[in-house]
Amino acid sequence: MHKLEVLEEGRRPISVRRRDVLKAVAASVVASATSALTGGAHSAGADDLATGKGTAMNSRPLMTVRIAAAPPQKLYTVPHGIRSIVPVTGGDFDGARLRGQILPGGGDWLLLRSDGVLELDLRITLETDDHALIYMTFQGLRHGPPDVIAALARGEAVDPASYYFRTVPRFETSTEKYAFLNRIITVGVGETRPDGAVHKIDEIL
């Protein structure tokens, strides 16, 4: 966890070129076909990754989204787990390419699964400072050690490196200036704070 935290603070040390990754993949696909026959080892690239060291995915910051929410509506046990619905009352977002406010009216439909993982299912509307509307959704997962999750539930401030909170946001807009959002895959690193959630969203290049 410490190592990850350091990496995240430093942010994208040296990005592995996508082409290099794909070359390694091509090599490993061939190598695996061979190893299936010979019982041999993985390719060198796969071995490096098998040691558990993370690598830097080719990405760049899109924006940080800060969400203000009303107290959750607790629906308790439903067929898929424990359901809570969190109305979004506002918030803001900013990045190098866009900034603005979150409109009230969205929400996050939370489901606590039987394996202890919290599933997030968010739908909100962003309004940029130049008045474009952007529909944003994400699905995500949050989980961690029981004591950490309990502290979050009590509304305490917790180091986000001590739990896993990742999302895959998607966007829809008709505004030409922001149409690039319609065409990208993104990943968010989430943080639950006493006053709401903060998501640092990266575009996957």
Add this chain to the structure above:
Amino acid sequence: MISRLLMTLQVVVPPPQKLGAVPHGTRLIAPIASGTFEGPRMRGKVLAGGADWLLLRSDGVLELDLRITLETDDGALIYMTSFGLRHGPPEVLAALARGESVDPSKYYFRSAPRFETSAPQYAFLNRLIAISSGDRRANGPVYTIEEIL
């Protein structure tokens, strides 16, 4: 974004079913006949029966919506879904459509896979967010899937 390799996945795709223009765009359904996957923590084959429900949007972006079943070499079943986007310069997409081999860095082909399994040794898949990088080859795509740490 910090990540590590989860697996490489190669699927074999017979000719797609072309449904033509539907309300959301141009629909193609590509049944998945077979495939293999391999990574440091898992390996195995793709079972027949899945497919990729493709939608070519009016803005030229191809949306991918894959559902397949993986079977590991130790007999576990894993349900995998993946939502993705593919787009690029018109001449590159035309070359892909002709079945030519194209440098994958010439177009954008990314997706976000999700997994479900009841096998304890693979339960970590239920708890992770992943991103995949695709390479569309003549006989089917190869995906490099990375776990987001």
